[in-house]
Amino acid sequence: MQRYDAQMKTPSMLSPTAYMLGGKAPQRVAQPATIADVATIVTEAARTQTAVAIWGAGTRQFVVNPPQRYDLALDLRCLTRVVEYQPADLVVTFEAGCPLEAAQAVLAEHGQWLPWDPPVSATATIGGLLATAAWGPLRLGYGGPREWLLGMQVVLGDGRIVHSGGRVVKNVAGYDTHKLHLGACGTLGVIVAATFKVAPLPEYKASLQATFPTLAAAFQAAAAIRQPPLQPVALTIRLTDAVKLIARFAGVATAVERQLAQAIAICSQTGEVTNCADDQHLWESLYLIPAVDDLLLRIGVPDDKLAAAVEAVRLAAPPDLAIFPGLGLLIARWPVTVVDNLATLRQTLAIAGGYVVVEHSPVGIDRWGPPPPNIDLMRSLRQRWDPAGILNPGRWMVA
Amino acid sequence: MRDELIAALLRVVDPVIVLRRREELILYEYDGSALDQGMPEVVVVPRTTAEVAACVRVAAQLGAPIVARGAGTGLAGGSVPEQGGLVISLTRLNRILAIDPLARTARVQPGVINADLSMAAAPYGLHFAPDPSSQRASTIGGNIATNAGGPHCLKYGVTTNHVLAATVVLSDGRVIEVGSAALDTPGYDLLGVIVGSEGTLGIVTEALVRLTPNPEAIQTFLAIYDDLDAASATVSAIIARGIIPAALEMLVGQGIAAVEAAVHAGYPADARAVLLIEIDGLREEVAAQAVQIDALCRQYGARELRAARDEAQRAKLWAGRKGALAACARIAPHYHIQDGVVPRSRLPELLRLTEAVANRHQITIVNIFHAGDGNLHPLLLFDLRHPGALERAIAAGEEILQACVAAGGTISGEHGIGIEKRDYLGWIFNSADLAAFADLRAVFDPSGVMNPCKLLPHGSSCADIRYARGALRAVDRGAWI
Numbered sequence: 001m002q003r004y005d006a007q008m009k010t011p012s013m014l015s016p017t018a019y020m021l022g023g024k025a026p027q028r029v030a031q032p033a034t035i036a037d038v039a040t041i042v043t044e045a046a047r048t049q050t051a052v053a054i055w056g057a058g059t060r061q062f063v064v065n066p067p068q069r070y071d072l073a074l075d076l077r078c079l080t081r082v083v084e085y086q087p088a089d090l091v092v093t094f095e096a097g098c099p100l101e102a103a104q105a106v107l108a109e110h111g112q113w114l115p116w117d118p119p120v121s122a123t124a125t126i127g128g129l130l131a132t133a134a135w136g137p138l139r140l141g142y143g144g145p146r147e148w149l150l151g152m153q154v155v156l157g158d159g160r161i162v163h164s165g166g167r168v169v170k171n172v173a174g175y176d177t178h179k180l181h182l183g184a185c186g187t188l189g190v191i192v193a194a195t196f197k198v199a200p201l202p203e204y205k206a207s208l209q210a211t212f213p214t215l216a217a218a219f220q221a222a223a224a225i226r227q228p229p230l231q232p233v234a235l236t237i238r239l240t241d242a243v244k245l246i247a248r249f250a251g252v253a254t255a256v257e258r259q260l261a262q263a264i265a266i267c268s269q270t271g272e273v274t275n276c277a278d279d280q281h282l283w284e285s286l287y288l289i290p291a292v293d294d295l296l297l298r299i300g301v302p303d304d305k306l307a308a309a310v311e312a313v314r315l316a317a318p319p320d321l322a323i324f325p326g327l328g329l330l331i332a333r334w335p336v337t338v339v340d341n342l343a344t345l346r347q348t349l350a351i352a353g354g355y356v357v358v359e360h361s362p363v364g365i366d367r368w369g370p371p372p373p374n375i376d377l378m379r380s381l382r383q384r385w386d387p388a389g390i391l392n393p394g395r396w397m398v399a
Numbered sequence: 400m401r402d403e404l405i406a407a408l409l410r411v412v413d414p415v416i417v418l419r420r421r422e423e424l425i426l427y428e429y430d431g432s433a434l435d436q437g438m439p440e441v442v443v444v445p446r447t448t449a450e451v452a453a454c455v456r457v458a459a460q461l462g463a464p465i466v467a468r469g470a471g472t473g474l475a476g477g478s479v480p481e482q483g484g485l486v487i488s489l490t491r492l493n494r495i496l497a498i499d500p501l502a503r504t505a506r507v508q509p510g511v512i513n514a515d516l517s518m519a520a521a522p523y524g525l526h527f528a529p530d531p532s533s534q535r536a537s538t539i540g541g542n543i544a545t546n547a548g549g550p551h552c553l554k555y556g557v558t559t560n561h562v563l564a565a566t567v568v569l570s571d572g573r574v575i576e577v578g579s580a581a582l583d584t585p586g587y588d589l590l591g592v593i594v595g596s597e598g599t600l601g602i603v604t605e606a607l608v609r610l611t612p613n614p615e616a617i618q619t620f621l622a623i624y625d626d627l628d629a630a631s632a633t634v635s636a637i638i639a640r641g642i643i644p645a646a647l648e649m650l651v652g653q654g655i656a657a658v659e660a661a662v663h664a665g666y667p668a669d670a671r672a673v674l675l676i677e678i679d680g681l682r683e684e685v686a687a688q689a690v691q692i693d694a695l696c697r698q699y700g701a702r703e704l705r706a707a708r709d710e711a712q713r714a715k716l717w718a719g720r721k722g723a724l725a726a727c728a729r730i731a732p733h734y735h736i737q738d739g740v741v742p743r744s745r746l747p748e749l750l751r752l753t754e755a756v757a758n759r760h761q762i763t764i765v766n767i768f769h770a771g772d773g774n775l776h777p778l779l780l781f782d783l784r785h786p787g788a789l790e791r792a793i794a795a796g797e798e799i800l801q802a803c804v805a806a807g808g809t810i811s812g813e814h815g816i817g818i819e820k821r822d823y824l825g826w827i828f829n830s831a832d833l834a835a836f837a838d839l840r841a842v843f844d845p846s847g848v849m850n851p852c853k854l855l856p857h858g859s860s861c862a863d864i865r866y867a868r869g870a871l872r873a874v875d876r877g878a879w880i
Binding site: 091 | 552591612613743772808
């Protein structure tokens with residue numbers, strides 16, 4: 001078996017001031033080197049009612065509230081082992097502190113990848129990205145992390161080390177509890193390792209960029225580009241004062257070229273194709289990074305309501321949007337001055353079966369809106385797995 | 400207890416949905432698994448979510464076990480009422496409520512038959528991707544309960560990857576919605592644990608599922624081998640090369656002749672092993688993969704590689720594969736089937752081990768399985784009239800499963816745990832893992848009435864069970880792997 005122990009760089013222990021959340025520093029920092037150490041720390045924290053904030057690289061701490069209580073920063077960046085990687089099986093297990101980019105580099109050595117491209121910096125860890133259910137444009141073609149996750153090891157809030165799923169691509173033994181931890185923002189347990197199936201790197205990737213005179217024209221082109229046989233792996237409309245569409249195709253070169261040619265023809269009917277290349281920075285230019293004073297909203301609706309949702313958002317704030325046709329998702333950046341329009345937007349979108357989550361806010365705000373009707377089941381689950389309520393207290397909707 | 404339960408049900412629902420005569424109940428005492436039987440005390444056949452909820456509420460109040468059932472094609476005893484109680488058959492909730500070709504989704508009731516949904520979606524160029532071999536009989540609800548797979552799950556994923564939302568009746572009769580047509584709704588992913596929960600967390604009475612566009616091009620091959628190792632090494636090599644076919648199935652030994660005798664699809668009866676390989680996608684992709692697969696099959700020693708001439712021959716090859724379990728009734732009258740999974744690089748050694756186990760236990764084992772996923776289906780064939788045959792079959796099955804686990808695999812890839820594999824769960828999960836599963840179950844079903852004692856081992860979810868393994872049944876009653 002190949003192992004890559006300690007091949008990734010581990011950070012040095014930092015002082016509590018490096019772990020500030022909402023202006024508060026923890027009393028202390030723990031940087032465990034093993035999963036067993038994580039369990040020991042959490043067990044002790046549960047016994048002593050110590051409030052724990054879980055840290056990866058800290059790139060997405062802003063998507064949840066600052067903690068109500070904050071005693072211990074649990075930094076997982078020393079958990080960097082590639083626990084198991086059998087390239088011939090297309091399955092890999094990483095510890096949670098591995099940065100995704102470093103993990104992709106390990107896979108790329110064998111011509112493989114995890115088609116998961118959340119818009120984050122290179123330091124962002126797999127554990128943190130799973131805990132916050134981060135996703136990127138490739139979700140259209142490959143599905144989100146949920147589709148690639150085969151199993152997980154977690155330290156529950158009472159210190160129990162548990163695992164679910166397995167290391168094979170097909171498995172129905174036990175409940176798929178790893179799906180509960182995906183996006184739970186560390187409120188059910190501390191993700192310490194995750195197993196993924198991986199894919200062969202596509203032979204060829206190519207993207208096109210086009211500008212359109214109207215949003216409606218861009219939506220129309222986006223719909224046409226998604227009609228079989230075309231299968232874009234990513235498709236985004238960036239709406240500011242201008243309307244820009246970016247589409248990406250991947251696979252066998254001849255198939256990519258045919259799709260690209262058809263997509264160019266479609267876009268050229270009403271828009272202007274301005275760029276055509278295999279160009280990751282085209283995609284990086286789409287990332288909506290919130291400035292300190294900005295709100296960043298994640299909005300989801302049934303996909304057929306996406307255009308209507310965009311209209312509702314445009315009524316509420318000047319347009320600064322990344323729209324994901326086919327996924328029913330959009331990311332909006334708002335100046336904090338229009339924050340009062342949030343309630344109305346939530347009401348409008350709720351009627352369409354949608355929601356607004358505030359991923360970044362300079363001010364205290366209701367991030368999730370009205371709780372879902374089955375919130376009682378969620379609370380009861382948290383109660384069982386984190387009975388002392390020590391994991392990220394007050395940070396998420398079910399905590 | 401039985402009379403009380405029936406009386407209570409008759410008070411809350413239309414008597415026509417309550418089945419209580421012995422000749423009615425006897426139909427519900429088994430599923431597609433060979434080893435398990437149990438007679439329900441009463442069966443209801445509700446027509447609405449409200450009726451399901453009313454029945455659940457009544458049974459739960461009396462503490463009666465509640466077992467949901469689709470078409471009864473399960474292979475692990477999941478829908479067998481081993482403790483009596485109430486069986487809720489969902490086959491009358493069988494309407495496709497809506498197909499949305501633009502959103503590529505369908506809203507369905509749980510009793511809709513898998514293949515019927517794909518047929519209804521066909522005019523829009525869409526299909527429901529999970530394709531268990533039972534798909535002409537099994538229901539979407541049952542597929543959701545077991546997180547069903549199928550040959551094409553190699554490329555397209557299993558049921559959990561194709562369910563967006565579900566309406567669920569909980570053990571207290573409350574009706575909840577989990578998941579959504581919108582992605583990433585705030586909150587824990589409850590849908591993710593409902594799928595595959597085998598009726599232990601609740602009963603799905605409606606679902607929103609994804610439909611998948613039909614591929615532009617399809618090519619199906621039959622690779623024929625005189626050597627078992629060569630065939631399994633080809634499978635490992637295809638995956639290791641990074642080629643993910645739409646399906647990559649393997650038939651071994653006597654199973655090939657049995658399938659050919661049943662369907663006359665052109666399976667060579669004298670072959671040691673065959674691979675059924677299907678690739679799909681854009682035509683350039685299919686052309687490129689066809690060249691690679693041709694080269695690999697020959698490099699690893701295929702005697703012959705045949706391409707399906709036309710759609711009719713392709714359909715026949717698949718009919719043979721999907722009807723394989725029934726076809727094996729030609730070999731022996733009784734079966735015990737396993738569903739272990741191994742990392743795909745370990746297939747050759749597991750197949751060799753299966754042969755050794757078969758010889759040692761003097762039992763016929765036919766392997767007809769999803770090789771590309773590493774999902775073995777050793778079919779242990781025997782004749783119950785021979786003393787000790789059943790015991791040998793069970794022992795052989797356990798030995799193979801243990802080897803799967805030792806190779807880093809698991810005990811079930813798609814059939815579920817149900818009754819048959821619950822006591823093997825401890826081979827792959829420790830007591831802390833199992834306790835966490837039990838915690839989850841208690842959140843959804845605090846009174847412990849939903850399919851009690853299934854899916855988790857004795858002791859972890861079940862205080863007292865009245866259970867005895869029933870008599871074996873003959874193979875050819877309509878079962879699929």
